[in-house]
Amino acid sequence: MNVRVLLLCLFWTNQGLTQGFSGLGTDAVGYAIADREYQITFPQDHLAHPDFRIEWWYITATLTGADGQEYGIQWTLFRSASRPGGEPPETIWADPQIWMGHAGLTTPDRHFSAERLARGGIGQAGVTGPPFEAYIDNWYMRASGDGIDRLDIYAQGTEFSYQLDLQANGPLIFHGDAGYSVKSPEGQASHYYSQPFYEVSGVLILPEGPVSVTGDAWLDREWSSQPLSADQEGWDWISLHFDDGARLMGFRLRGADTDFTSASWIDADGTVTAYGDGHLELRPLGLSDVEGREIPTEWQVIFPERGVDVTVSAMNPNAWMDVSFPYWEGPVDVAGTQSGRGYLEMTGYAAE
Amino acid sequence: MITLKTILSHWRRSPLQFLVLILGLAMATALWSGVQAINEEARQSYDRSAARLTEAALTRIEGRNDTDIPLIDYVSLRRAGWLVSPVIEGTLATGRDEILVIGIDPLTAPTALSAVFSEGNDATPQFLDPQGVAFVAPGTPNELGETGPRLIETPEIAPGVMMTDISIAARLLQQRDPSYLILALDQPSDLPRLEEIAPNLRLADSPSADLDRLTDSFHLNLSAFGFLSFAVGLFIVHATIGLAFEQRRGMFRTLRALGTSLPILVAALVLEVTVLAAIAGGLGLTLGYFLAAALLPDVAGTLRTLYGANVDGALSFRPIWALSGLGIAVLGAWVAAAQAIYRVINMPLLAPAQPRAWALASVRSLRLQAIGGATLVISGIGFAWFGGNLVTGFLSMAGILIGAALVLPGVLSMILTALTSRATSAKTEWALADLRIQLPGLSIALMALLLALSANIGVSTMVGSFRATFNGWLDQRLMAELYVRADSNDQAEDVRAFLLPRVDAVLPVSFTERSYQSAPIWVYGVVDNASYRDNWPLLDTVSDAWDQLYADEAILINEQMALRHSLAVGDPLSLPNGPELTIAGIYSDYGNPTAQVIISSRLLYATYNDIEHQRTGLRLDPADIPAVTEALRSEFSLAPDAIINQSDLKAQSVAIFDQTFRITEALNILTLAVAAFALFSSMLTLSNMRVPQLAPIWALGMTRANLAGLELVRILCLVALTWAVALPVGLGLAWVLLAVVNVEAFGWRLPLLFFPADWARLLGYALVASFLATLYPALNLLRLPPAQLLKVFSNER
Secondary structure: OOHHHHHHHOOOOOOOOOOOOOOOOOOOOOOOOOOOOOOOOOOHHHOOOOOOOEEEEEEEEEEEEOOOOEEEEEEEEEEEEOOOOOOOOOOHHHOOEEEEEEEEEEOOOOEEEEEEEEEOOOOOEEEEOOOOEEEEOOEEEEEOOOOOOEEEEEEEOOOOEEEEEEEEOOOOEEOOEOOEEEOOOOOOEEEEEEEEEEEEEEEEEEOOEEEEEEEEEEEEEEEEOOOOOOOOOEEEEEEEEEOOOOEEEEEEEEOOOOEEEEEEEEOOOOOEEEEOOOOOEEEEEEEEEEOOEEEEEEEEEEEHHHOEEEEEEEOOOOOEEOOOOOEEEEEEEEEEOOOEEEEEEEOOOOOO | OHHHHHHHHHHHHOHHHHHHHHHHHHHHHHHHHHHHHHHHHHHHHHHHHHHOOOOOOOOEEEEHHHOOOOHHHHHHHHHOOOOEEEEEEEEEEEOOEEEEEEEEOOOOOOHHHHHHHHOOOOOHHHHHOOOOEEEEOOOOOOOOHHHOOEEEEOOOOOOOEEEEEHHHHHHHHOOOOOOEEEEOOOOOOOOOOHHHHOOOEEEEOOOOOOHHHHHHHHHHHHHHHHHHHHHHHHHHHHHHHHHHHHHOHHHHHHHHHOOOOHHHHHHHHHHHHHHHHHHHHHHHHHHHHHHHHHHHHHHHHHHHHHHOOOOOOOOOOOHHHHHHHHHHHHHHHHHHHHHHHHHHHHOOOOOOOOHHHHHHHHHHHHHHHHHHHHHHHHHHHHHHHHOOOHHHHHHHHHHHHHHHHHHHHHHHHHHHHHHHHHOOOHHHHHHHHHHHHHHHHHHHHHHHHHHHHHHHHHHHHHHHHHHHHHHHHHHHHOOOOEEEEOOOHHHHHHHHHHHOOOOOEEEEEEEEEEEEOOEEEEEEEEOOOHHHHHHOOEEEEOOOHHHHHHOOOEEEEEHHHHHHOOOOOOOEEEOOOOOEEEEEEEEOOOOOOOEEEEEEHHHHHHHOOOOEEEEEEEEOOHHHHHHHHHHHHHHOOOOOOOEEEHHHHHHHHHHHHHHHHHHHHHHHHHHHHHHHHHHHHHHHHHHHHOHHHHHHHHHOOOOHHHHHHHHHHHHHHHHHHHHHHHHHHHHHHHHHHHHHHHHHHHOOOOOOOOOHHHHHHHHHHHHHHHHHHHHHHHHHHHOOOHHHHHHHHHOOO
């Protein structure tokens, strides 16, 4: 077993492992726990929360190139504490924080992914500010000015790189109860807010050359110490931009017996309505064979409260993040009662 | 079954012969398998090294001047997109021993490197534990105590090495900055240049990237010795088995006459040889194991000093090694017995058993053998002349050695014939003629002796030439009386300013490391001082080399550089990022694997900016050394080993040199011992067979004491003659070693020097050894009952 796989188990649950992994779900002794009463405040909550076990800065963008082609990119920085904080480490190298960057670039027929790992404490990766900057190696998500309304992001893999400017034209969105997002009937929860209103312009560097692109981007910020319950083995998550300006974030956590769903409806003006378990229905329609796994790359998304019944289908069913701890993440097209574009993430699908 | 029993009964009647056979084969197997065990152990160590990063063929980034990498430089490189991974490496004293601690960062390390952390599933999750885990070779004692990491044993780690997370290494070694960085194979395109991010770092090949190639020559050397010993041992076996078969001719004839079919007889004989070989092989393996265990620390020392290779000093037992050792013992015995068995197959059923006939028949083949031998010698010389690489070097040595051995009986026979014709007394004439008849029986042993003597002369001449040259070179090269190493360039400036009024001359050692045609090269700058003009050992030069050098027109290069890039005096050479200069001289630079050039100090500073000049050589009256040392110590805080005087430095160098050849000399002596044993076994064989020849002489009035004395003298003469033949053969070998093998293996050519005193001593050893080997048979002759001599006449076969 590769050491990296084990390291990454700190980030997620039993993905790719056998049943019964319980690390993230239950045992959070020594870590801070998400608190319903907590008031998210800025700028400090844009930064890292080292007392919590895991955290991420997660950008997905659906893009259209000057060549008329559709693209999607992902830029993510994960933070994971390998042990609860406490006394300062004896050497700078023994910092408990581990950082992981993932970058993806999807075209209709190709998908690129890249990964970077770093330990905290030495300046190779981290989040600083204000002005806000999240970085690992030469990848960065950098704000100009206060807050995170204007971002400049960059990532590089062996075959690709991209540099994009993001400009928010709407407010930050707080999921669940003012940012307290419940993940299971047992009450596991995280702090979770988003910026779903970025307009994007920039350049993708593909093996055959640069492409200018424009589009929409979505930032997710989430931190927690026990985001999943013991029996949950993975999740399906969507973020959709509808053509009428509304947005929908929804996820389904797959438990051994029952699934747990949650959704946020975001009006075009930024008004958000949170829906707890049982409102949103995510129904797999078509399976694709991806990397030896049966993965549902086509979904029916039913959300009766908002009159939504759409088909969400992957732009490229092979949007497989081939990192040391792999998962599916890629752009989707929306058709049905609404139309639009968005991103889909699916974790925890075991190989056949 | 009966057949086998009958055949084997011979050994019960000749226990000494049995002992000789078993011991001979055992000694041969011991030397061969011992050398194999050493080689295998070393190879395993290299493989383990290759699996870990220090010796992995990964490109590194190092600090110029071998400093640690500032942490900020590492982070800057990562943040510029360079895929590099930090390593903190250092030696840690643990109780009695020390251990090399290698701390890697599995998060950034190339996958192959972090693979070791995958060993043992239970271990991996604790990798990031604050106490942590460390991987060590099996059997490594835990001497770090409670505060140290939990040790996990894995065969993938070389002994004396601890591999762990960089945070553990940082804590154990109290070191924050990486010792070096390793560079992943795939780097993103369009990276900013290294010089722009961290001008004080440089790309360097892994220090042991070509460890295999370097050590190959050494192991080839050992293997050659092992094989030589084995060959010598086979001569013993051949002689003994030949004798045993001859003595049993009557028995075979009787067995056949009684109805034993030829296939059954041959099968029984093959079985007998196989069983004997297995017994001897087993004994030899045991001996070989102990031999290897005894020699291994020396070998490890040699490999460490010579190549920087880490080899465990303890030997592990490998079944495959034992099997192959037994296999070669059996195979060797079969080869040695093949001729004898072939004779049995072709033996006319009713022919009388006549040992004499065998001896005489062999004389006929002498000429063929000599022609074959001469061909081998000539092709050996040809290999040396036209080959020019390591393999042809060794082929050449094999050709010369084996060829000379084959020619030997013919040469000795010629000499004896010539001497016989000049003999003045009947006794001398008889003695010489009888010796000639004895020759075929003794030739095998003498050939073995020739091999051992030639190898001995060759190797000791090579080592002696090397040592004499090296010492002379050291005397010249270490011209300063005192050497001082400051902690930093700045301190060095202060040291030199302080010393200037106190000594005759201050010679700063200034250099920078660059790369020339993608290989590292050290550029040294020298100040104009008579010390260099008078002493620097130049192999080839123009008359005003130093004037040209100080006029910034010329450059001096070391021999390694000249050989590697095929450069000669007068050729132009462009300095890396510098002007083009003319090569004005080539200097010898023993013990240094890298290319090196010398320019004027002024030009060095004008061309490069990152120059290390921490070291300084001082010319002064040797009487002032204690005072100057004392003054330096009180003025500056220098490391204990920062000041070293010439004689200590010389002693250190010579000690390293001696270490290098210790194993060669040990094997040399062992080979000679095996050869002496071969002589002993042959004499034993002959003394039993020669009674019929001696009886008439005894009957003519020579006493047994006379005969025994004559026997001794004649053998000593033969040995002396063999030595005389071995001398030119050995010198030929030395020439091949110096002019071909050394150049290929080390990159320097050495003059061939002669050491007559050594040769005389070797002759003395050979005579003493053969005297001892002949003593027992001669005493036998002395005590031979007259009745047995008389029996020769009554017992006409």
